[in-house]
Amino acid sequence: MEIKVFENDSDLARCAADYFEETITAKPDAVLGLATGASPVETYKELIRRCKAGRISFKKVTTFNLDEYCDLPRDDKNSYYTFMRENLFDKIDIPAENVHIEDGNAADPDAECRAYDEKIKAAGRIDLQLLGIGTNGHIGFNEPAEAFTEGTFRIRLSESTVKANSRYFTDSAMPEYAVTMGIGSIMRAKRILLIATGAAKAEAIRNTVKGPISPACPASVLRLHPDAVLLLDAEAAALL
Numbered sequence: 001m002e003i004k005v006f007e008n009d010s011d012l013a014r015c016a017a018d019y020f021e022e023t024i025t026a027k028p029d030a031v032l033g034l035a036t037g038a039s040p041v042e043t044y045k046e047l048i049r050r051c052k053a054g055r056i057s058f059k060k061v062t063t064f065n066l067d068e069y070c071d072l073p074r075d076d077k078n079s080y081y082t083f084m085r086e087n088l089f090d091k092i093d094i095p096a097e098n099v100h101i102e103d104g105n106a107a108d109p110d111a112e113c114r115a116y117d118e119k120i121k122a123a124g125r126i127d128l129q130l131l132g133i134g135t136n137g138h139i140g141f142n143e144p145a146e147a148f149t150e151g152t153f154r155i156r157l158s159e160s161t162v163k164a165n166s167r168y169f170t171d172s173a174m175p176e177y178a179v180t181m182g183i184g185s186i187m188r189a190k191r192i193l194l195i196a197t198g199a200a201k202a203e204a205i206r207n208t209v210k211g212p213i214s215p216a217c218p219a220s221v222l223r224l225h226p227d228a229v230l231l232l233d234a235e236a237a238a239l240l
């Protein structure tokens with residue numbers, strides 16, 4: 001696992017955007033795995049800038065998002081669908097039909113998860129998967145568990161995730177369930193980029209890099225990936 005530490009968020013975002021640019025330039029119909037949360041926002045801004053400047057185009061790109069809340073209307077301000085539109089999709093040239101996010105309100109969640117896995121499979125391997133990390137070491141919504149997960153599945157969110165993410169739910173209750181790509185789906189990506197910034201992530205990053213490779217810290221599995229890169233600021237890297 002490669003680790004890069006940056007002095008500020010813009011340098012980190014530029015580096016992350018460089019990986020995207022390299023991937024899309026080499027393969028204009030690349031398949032990208034995308035993440036939500038505060039961590040990727042600066043990177044998305046940089047991708048929007050590069051797209052508007054004509055350096056990159058998403059016209060042939062296909063995207064798969066990691067996760068989505070359950071029991072939250074798709075157009076709710078806190079849905080990941082809304083997040084992705086506001087922070088990326090509405091501002092780049094990607095065709096709507098190339099964008100994939102799990103339906104957290106599907107009548108049959110298991111069927112929705114299987115269908116999502118089939119769509120990823122049909123698109124070929126994910127060329128570049130972007131990740132954030134939860135304070136408990138989760139990636140996507142793969143919470144600390146007894147075993148590493150495989151494909152897309154519905155999960156009950158852990159208490160610490162509800163606590164960490166409820167800051168966004170000022171007008172409504174935070175959902176208790178989410179649908180997420182599994183660890184298996186994430187690990188099949190050709191290259192993985194994980195962004196972590198701020199002191200709140202320092203312990204999760206230490207466990208990821210120096211702790212046992214264990215589903216108790218889901219991100220630790222990335223050490224088994226042949227091309228995983230951690231992009232950190234000094235605060236997130238403080239315990240390494």
Ligand code: GLP
Binds near residue numbers: 038139165
């Ligand atoms: C959520 C998302 C994760 C994300 C994590 C960290 O729980 N499901 O994909 O990585 O939060 O979020 P943030 O970047 O806002 O700290």
